[in-house]
Amino acid sequence: MTFKTIAAVDHQTAKINLHGTFDFSSEPQFLQCSEAALATPHISDIEINMEGVRSMDNRALDALLTLREKASSHNRTLTLVGCRRSVLHLLEAANLESSSTTNT
16 A cells, blocks of 8 residues: 655644555655644644554654654644554554544
């Protein structure tokens, strides 16, 4: 399955929808999209919709952890929504579910 990101801005929230397998090959696309959200001045929140993510690897996990750190340093919140159980288990193991994660 091809990985794709769809980004939009809703008021002060950058919304990034992820679809496919989130792994080392999709990391550059995710980083480009998340860096654009961080560079947008009026954004206070970044919401990552993980509903379309079927699986992810450690590289993708690292990308999310890095985004959490960068968002925090820019005084922005990071919220992960729509996590499948398999993805949620990985996020919990990395203590990333504390980023206001909701699951499906």
